[in-house]
Amino acid sequence: MEILDSPFGQFQLSRYPKRAKETLRAWDAADEFILNQINEENLLQNKESKVLIINDQFGALSVALNHYSPVVVSDSWLAHTGIKANLLNNDLPEENAEIRNSLDYPVGKFDLILLKVPKSLAMLEDQLISIRPLLSDNTRVIAGGMVKAIHTSTLKLFEKIIGPTKTSLAKKKARLIFPVCTNDGKEIVSPYPSGYTLENTCHEIINHAGVFSRDSLDIGTRFFLQHLPDEDKYQRIIDLGCGNGVVGLMAAERNPSAELTFVDESFMAVASASENFNAAFANTRTGSFLATDCLKGIEKNSADLILNNPPFHQQNVVGDFIALQMFREAKSVLKKGGEIWVIGNRHLGYHQRLKKLFGNCSTVASNKKFVILKAAKQ
Ligand SMILES: C[S@@+](CC[C@H](N)C(=O)[O-])C[C@H]1O[C@@H](n2cnc3c(N)ncnc32)[C@H](O)[C@@H]1O
Structure with a gap:
């Protein structure tokens, strides 16, 4: 200190x-x-x-x-x-x-x-x-x-x-x-939250000002959405580092029996995810929404699937340390047999990290820029 x-x-x-x-x-x-x-x-x-x-x-x-x-x-x-x-x-x-x-x-x-x-x-x-x-x-x-x-x-x-x-x-x-404050009396209306229509869907996605990829769908996220699991075999799915919640929202749509939890350390992200999920499912599905660091406060051995597009920086510090922290906490929060699915740039080397931690890791899909990996808790 x-x-x-x-x-x-x-x-x-x-x-x-x-x-x-x-x-x-x-x-x-x-x-x-x-x-x-x-x-x-x-x-x-x-x-x-x-x-x-x-x-x-x-x-x-x-x-x-x-x-x-x-x-x-x-x-x-x-x-x-x-x-x-x-x-x-x-x-x-x-x-x-x-x-x-x-x-x-x-x-x-x-x-x-x-x-x-x-x-x-x-x-x-x-x-x-x-x-x-x-x-x-x-x-x-x-x-x-x-x-x-x-x-x-x-x-x-x-x-x-x-x-x-x-x-x-x-x-x-x-x-x-x-x-210098000049009280000119004019009213300035905030342009936030702002929004976009999620491609190939009718979902209007709103984003509060501080949210990741606020103007349009991130290209990594787009690739992740194309490959989300849809077997409806997961009871509890967590969108870890949810941003505006599009990953969890589409996972909910493709896994109609699942309960969804959205987690982010940004309050604006969690609020955006909550508003987007509730708009998409009105009163038909319940989601839970939590601002926390990685998965702190979430019960151990409680999740069947964790979906994660990890951040490259924590506030002003760049590095893969938060991704690694997220993987470690995911292992503890997953049930035995539960899976973590991660999207990242190919060069980030998440494959080795997941393999070392979980003892297994396979590729779900990849393109020139991104790779989607999955590992299961044994
Ligand atoms: C790359 S963005 C992904 C957002 C969203 N899942 C998507 O794919 O569009 C990473 C997210 O992780 C969040 N984040 C950063 N540090 C975090 C932490 N320590 N705990 C939880 N979330 C964190 C950021 O606020 C950001 O929303």
């Missing part, structure tokens, strides 16, 4: 979930820059100031500013859990931050709004539109991010939705963004 040394105190912070031999810190230079800026401008003189923090990753901002009881909005279950864990690590009560998901913004006006720039422009647009009603003439908004994540298109969104925008010079490869 490393110590964040901030003008608001020193705090022990870890990333979540904790990994052996972690090499990455739980905060970045943009977090430090934001905290120093608040201090230099003395923006929190008043202990009663209402503070809103958006996209804090593991609590660098929420834990450092916990004495102001900030409202914290994040789409990530891992961020929610990491922030709570880091409050506890510093002997601070969990209640010192009011943590909400990104479909549940608070109401009322805020004095200070801090926003870590998200990777997705759509998510940023949705967040800026969501904070407009929370701005008064005196609200100060400070956004921050690493230079590589801030583009002209990023600044244009601030200009369009909040008001005239300036940026700081870069410091340790981080930059701050200072939009």
Whole structure:
């Protein structure tokens, strides 16, 4: 665990979930820059100031500013859990931050709004539109991010939705963004959730702003849909890393007796999957929907089939470690004889990983780019 040394105190912070031999810190230079800026401008003189923090990753901002009881909005279950864990690590009560998901913004006006720039422009647009009603003439908004994540298109969104925008010079490869709130009274309607018709079906798929492949069906997912099992022999099917839930939805259609569970660490993904499944099956089928890390909270030996299009990154960190975590947890959640079906780019080498873990792995289908693999729990 490393110590964040901030003008608001020193705090022990870890990333979540904790990994052996972690090499990455739980905060970045943009977090430090934001905290120093608040201090230099003395923006929190008043202990009663209402503070809103958006996209804090593991609590660098929420834990450092916990004495102001900030409202914290994040789409990530891992961020929610990491922030709570880091409050506890510093002997601070969990209640010192009011943590909400990104479909549940608070109401009322805020004095200070801090926003870590998200990777997705759509998510940023949705967040800026969501904070407009929370701005008064005196609200100060400070956004921050690493230079590589801030583009002209990023600044244009601030200009369009909040008001005239300036940026700081870069410091340790981080930059701050200072939009000035101009209360022009105009209403901006969010274009999210947005949707598309799922090809070869009549399903209208809706996607909240932060969801994977929000504009159209991902090509890997399309290939997976073409090869989903349809023998109706699985009682409980889990769509692991469900995104908008199209994989589970089509699996439900082709396996009419199955019960479906949709899991993702993004609250917007889980909400999209729930809305899509319920629209497709109205009151005729019941699905369950859970925001969690991989399969945490799901009963061991309870699933017959797990369908998985694994992510290549967790927040900003790229790698196959989440896929491997998903495979390990799938093995524990599957019943004996239960199967995991995985789609991935051919070069990712999931075949060896599954074979090592399950003792077997076969190819269901492959094309130039993707391979669909299946392994059974013995
Ligand atoms: C490649 S996308 C697949 C989405 C969807 N199944 C599809 O095929 O269109 C991977 C999904 O995994 C989710 N994810 C990332 N990390 C996760 C974790 N630790 N636990 C659960 N889901 C996670 C992402 O939010 C994303 O929706």
